[in-house]
Amino acid sequence: MVTDFNLNTRINNIFFLKNVEFRVRRDNKTIDMFFKIADKTGEIEAVNWDVSDDKVEKLGKIEFARVEGYITKKKSDGTLQATVSSLIKAAPLDLDYSDYLPQSKKDLDQLMNILYSNIESIKNIYLKKLLKTFFDDQEFVEKFKKAPAATKVHQPYLGGLLEHTCNLVRICETIGDIYKEVNRDFLLTMALLHDIGKVREYTYDRVIEYTDEGKLLGHITIGLEMIDQKIKSLDNFPHDLELMIKHTLLSHHGRFEFGSPKLPSILTAIALHYADETEAKISGFINIKEECGNFKEKWSKWIWWLERPVYLDEEKILKNKINETEED
Ligand SMILES: [Fe+2]
Ligand SMILES: [Fe+2]
Incomplete structure (x- = not known):
């Protein structure tokens, strides 16, 4: 499951592909595929480097795929990124779609x-x-x-x-x-x-x-x-x-x-x-706070709809103080 992943976790499973985007590098010929792999527990960013030109159309249409690769990056905001080595279309009929949401x-x-x-x-x-x-x-x-x-x-x-x-x-x-x-x-x-x-x-x-x-x-x-x-x-x-x-x-x-x-x-x-x-x-x-659950930093990334980051140590401080009564 996506929420069990951590840095260096090996991936070999069927995922739902979301937000697929192809970007051409500065050399004007190499194409990289950026997307998200998702299951019912969540989603993470993934990259398929150097996709050949003739595969772009096919890959862009895939909804479910067997994805192989590794979690290769943990960003400063705690989110993970996978580098994909193999991406093979999976039969959608074998799957319950709502399991992937x-x-x-x-x-x-x-x-x-x-x-x-x-x-x-x-x-x-x-x-x-x-x-x-x-x-x-x-x-x-x-x-x-x-x-x-x-x-x-x-x-x-x-x-x-x-x-x-x-x-x-x-x-x-x-x-x-x-x-x-x-x-x-x-x-x-x-x-x-x-x-x-x-x-x-x-x-x-x-x-x-x-x-x-x-x-x-x-x-x-x-x-x-x-x-x-x-x-x-x-x-x-x-x-x-x-x-x-x-x-x-x-x-x-x-x-x-x-x-x-x-x-x-x-x-x-x-x-x-x-x-x-x-x-x-x-x-x-x-x-x-749930999304930042495994994140060790004190502050979350910038949250656009709050126009501020969120302080994540609240529970830790309150938990430590909870047993301190007036007699202490
Ligand atoms: Fe409303
Ligand atoms: Fe409402």
Whole structure:
């Protein structure tokens, strides 16, 4: 498995190939192949030096391959790089594609059960009906359960969207407990629905990446369309409630530059936006720390979405101090 690799590890296994790129050297004739080899535990960079011209097209189309080589480099940020000596196309039919994608460590059936009990706890008949049109639809549920929450940053793995949604619902329940002015049923409904557009924003059967629809429209617009369709299928859905649902969905990213065409203008929308931001940022931060798990440095590399590196010695310091009480 990719996560077991270390410097000098010999590689001889079948991997999924990602981000394949050919670069021509300064001599204008030697071509090197840069790519990533991945399995369900993760991915690492790989290089196939000096690829002959006539093989470029064939190699560029390979999805799965038996890869032989060695881990030859450990970069200053702790990431590994493999030098490949042999790359032979493997038959895709022999393989379960989802095995080659990163997966949630959580029990997804259990999370779905929690989600269903959240829906059952909703008392408002219109909101409950709307939720059920989605979560009683097995085709939608299968996609929702498998979808990642993102391609990078937070929960970028199969089951990530379900994890993110369940965590967000818990944060929203706490907000509802503290602030009685916030309508619990409405906030929970929106937490459950806010990112449903991600089932179409990303493709996640062979590789986790944006779909054309995701790139062109984004999950906010897709989600709005999905909700609009479902509401139209329901009899006598109150129009003012429909507007509040749509407003809360549209504004959940909180700022124009983060893709929201409207800013939160009702209490539920502002609560959902900050709860969503809290969940995504904390989960994203945890993700960085997990990725840097075997990394001996004190600081991570520069994290583009935080615009800072992350200090990695936090646990070590806290663990050493944890037994020190006042008597000591
Ligand atoms: Fe979102
Ligand atoms: Fe979200």
